[in-house]
Amino acid sequence: MKSKKSFFNMSIIKQDFRQNGWIGIAYLLCLLFAVPLEILQLSSQEYVIFKDYQNYFFINTDLQIIFLFIIPVAAGLLLFRYIQNEASVDMIHSLPIRREAIFFNHLISGLLLLILPVIITSITTFFVTKSVKEFNSILTGSELLSWTGIYLLMTCLLFSITITIGMMTGMSSAQAILTYIFLFLPVGLVTLIIYNFSFLLYGFSSAFIEKKIEYLSLFIRYLNINSYDMPFTAKEILIYSLITIILIFIGLMLYKARHLERATDVIVFPLLRPIFKYGMTLCSMLLGGTYFYSTTNGVWGWLIFGYISGAFLGYIIAEMILQKSWRIFHIRAFTGLIGFSIIVIIILGVIKTDLLNFEKKIPSLDEVSEVYFGNSYLLNDFLDYKDYDIFSKSKEYIEAVRNLHQSIIEDKEFILSKRNDSSLNSQDMIIAYRLENGKILSREYNLPLQFLEDELKPIMDSKEYKKSLPEFLQLQNETRSIEFESNDPIAKQIVINDKKEIKELKQILEEELLNMTVDDFLSPSPAWGYITLNGTQIFENSPLSGYPIDWLKSFNHLSSWLDKHGYLSDAHININHIKQAQVTMVDENLDELEIYDIEEIYPMGETVHTITDKAVLTELLEKSIDSVDYPSQNKYYIKFTLTNGTHWFVTIANDRVPKEVSNLFNQ
Template sequence: MTRSRYLFNGGVLRQNMRQHGWVGIIYLLGLLFALPLQMLLAHQEDVPAQEIHNLFQIADNVQTLFILIVPVAAALFQFRYLQAKHPSDLWHSLPLRRGQLLFNHMASGLFLLLVPVWLVSLLSGLLMPLDSNGYAYQAADVWNWCVTASVITLFFYVFSVFVGICMGQTVLQGIVIYILMLLPAFLLMLLDKHFSMYLYGYPNYDGIYGDMGDWSPVYTMLFAVSSPVGGVKLWVYAGLSVLFTALSYLLYRKRHAEKSGYAIVFTYFNPLFKAGVMLCAMLLCGTYFGSLKDKYPGWVIAGYLAGALIGYLAAEMVIRKSWHVLSRKAVREFAVYAVLLGIVIYLPVSNWNGYEARVPDTDRITAAYVGDEYRMYAEDSFMTDSPSQAEPMFSSDKSYIAAARGLHQALATARPVMDTSANSNRTYRYYDFVYKLNNGRTLHRAYWVPSAGFEPELKALMENAEFKRKEYKLYALNAEVEGFRITNGDKVLNISDPGEVAELKALLEKENLNMSYADQTGNQMPYASFQTLVKPDESGYQAYYSYYWYPSFDEMTTWFEKNGYTAKIRTLPQQIKSVEIVPGALGGTDQAGYYGDLQAYFTQAEGENRAWKTEDQAAIADVLDRQRYVVRASGAYLVKIEYPDPNEPANYVMLEEQDLTPALKALIR
């Protein structure tokens, strides 16, 4: 039989259209339902069209469902002949070279998938100026949707074909396709958890919703509504499509027809498959056991061994299609894989690379950031016009860099570990240390910093003006603040007078910049909280930022008194029925159990005659002026504030020794 010399073969193309044309019809109907039909259904008389900036905002779940499933299904059905002996023999007996056969199959498949995308894009463009369209968008939005849907559809189809050529079972092919598409993000998430457990200072970020999602096309589509697929990512997927097409062509020429029914057609993929399954299982089991048993060595090792065994057995069963996988050879092979993968897992968290002790030299740092909101600054969001996005997160101030580096060096040397025991009196702050280096790179570490033991370094950092501007969001006061909503319990005060708003903005910035280290770490309770009322931007988004009026803000207290607002917003002594003071603020082991039930602690203290109660207005005023949040601390005093209304629950606060006025000392002694 003479082989065809032409690349296109009409017989193969027509057969594919007759046999698999329904896939294109379903894809077309699904996309028509998700876009043009929804545009028409959303129209309402006398209601303006909803403005959108991304066509994936329209019935996004339906679009995602069809784009994620239909291209994969097309490849599964179209290349199913590879997984069965008789259809494989039939197709390969045709007078066509393997390359020609693959080309015609893929050409017909892409025709069935891409034409619906282009038709829906054309129809969406035609509907754009019509009054019956319930959505308002631009021609560029239609173009972006068309390109994105086309490239993602192309990638899903080509990748599914590549997997089908490597696999010998259709069901296994479908499972492996989605596993491989999710694997990069899942593996990076496991590695992120592994590093955060064993690398001191590693920033523990959940990779599912962060940058790690960029590694999975499934996540790319799931979040296409809020994070449109950029041009770089589309070029990457287009390049990967070309790569997988070339690999499919090379492997298809080498694929033996008698391999139909095998789990993995090419045996040289078996070691990679086993290693991949074992690595994921080891990381999953190891981090699970380690987190449950607080990294106890015995449990950690047992977890990694259990994961290695489970992963190896699962991979062997899939490859052999049998439960009978145990043999002497299997034991030796398992030992080799386990040792090699154990080394791979251990090396990145060992001390050989100096990760934990690395602190950049001052002359290498061009800018720095220290705080607990790095992700808010660093990550893109829909709030692109908010002050937090406009404010540079890094500072080049030399004193700020020196203070940040000094605290970082102390932490890297001492390596304090967070005490999570129930009896712990220590308080911690989470800080990201991020440096921009002169070589263009960024160094990022994160620590839970204990307040005790690092006072000099913390004081130098926290009293720095650059730190306060970012920590207390003082940059937001530069926005067009139209007013302040001030609240204290059920008391509310709105200030919108431009002169008073300007004065309050200046006072908030000045008082926050003047806060000492003791003011910032003393757990002082605010008199009231401020919420900015900012003018909405063009999209209608209105940013809100919160500030506080602390007892240490003397000038602000004077301003409220001068303007006659104090009685309108502050809690006054005459609004309190009584205060009851008990020495010892849950600092000892015997008191720790009362932390969640403060009333029980007071009941016990009353029975032991260790509680002092008063209705004296002067003493109550002293408590209101000096009250602090309740924390585990030795040598302090717990205070119960009762209100005249018996239905209003009591409030519990704390006083330290230096807070006691002569009137309070006379009461308790």
């Protein structure tokens, strides 16, 4: 009985409630304001789409996040603030109470102050929701239990993080700062490492890492519940619960081992000081390298300067914080920086010389079971969807991709020299091999595609490549309507809903996509506009929901079908809308002038020829480009005059200009 009584001390709990009870009251008022009161406000408004509020996390999302990530942290700071003050910590620990009892009684006080407001809010919200008929079928009891459970879990986890961090420092201000740093440090550090690996390792790909990074930050993960409707899984709830319990016991062990005289020290445990110092130096070094490399368009010298200046700055700031003085400039203080620098130089040397054979590694044909070549962002999206198979098992395709990979490695210096050339069609492309052992080996490059046309031809001409494109993949989905929207100045849009016509159109689009050649990908023909396939609700959350297909002017079979069914005249501008065309030729270096608008370039032409012949007008219309993203080497610019009196400015590629037009400028 004596030990139990000494462990559970009601006097400490009562004292905590007297001093810090306002935290629980404030948390309760904030949550009542954010959730049940907001539900009542929504019910009183005239124009509210109740279906937008799919669960309780969507109710006053911003305020819920603010209250969750501030009040539990504040509770952890205030309840254990006495250990950061020399007088109070001596007084508390002079009492005949064991440290375990002191710790757990303050812990119990904090949990009660934080848990009760959430439970009271949940009960209040239940009755408020029941009073609003529109929410009865949307915000169900199970949704409320889910919100309550997750909000309680996050509250307890944040409280335990704050307590554990508090045991490592002797200053409340440092405890608050370090707590929030802890919430973002894992994701921030991993992101910096990924960015720097992409600078240092040619071909490094983060495609299989980026989607997992969000789980390293509690804040980002919680945001995704609201932004992307990604509820916590049972596995995540179990992991966060275990982390909460583990942190509490770590906090207890640190509390028992903590020296009382360390109050007011930034880091109270000598063992943790080097971790703080060199961790800060590393983060500062990576941040400096990232900044200078990015702002100088990839100059290696500036990367090294960023590493040196960042490491030096981070190290001296960490020393000043630990010593609580700016007077640190003596040789002994910088011996650690010298050792850190030697280790970094060795690591950079290993990476730069590729001693680990990372850059030159290409798996043999026998090792590869499947391969993917294409856009890295799309690969990231499709990995979680088993309905879309973007890898190919074709041995011929695998060999073609390996040959391209070999050429990329051999032409590394040339490709790197072209990465900042804005006149080239450079794209970020990824090569992902799925090996026989189940592992995936991936490499990502920014490629000037025109210079690799010979290697790309067997890949982009193959059906395997085209079938991995999102434009093709979405054709396999169920479609309820197809929209055609043009780029021309006369607003043209048609929507096809007939099931038979949709089926025929999808077959034609498949044929058009499969008939595309490497030239269509590297130098695509002008587009009339774009095509959107609207799927059923089953596919609303897929990466292919509403993915636009470029409506290329080279899709002749599609145009014939639209014309046959009477849609073509309503789908895009045609010769009947054109009165005349005035063509001029501009020889100026547009890259130096930095002009990006066709309408601004057109008046720069000295000679203007007027075209009225319908055959020539038709050809100009079909080959012209209506876009600000035109090739800067184009010399021919056109001003179409429409029958309604408006003007439409376009450009045309030099090799696509009709002979009748080019001859006018050669006379």
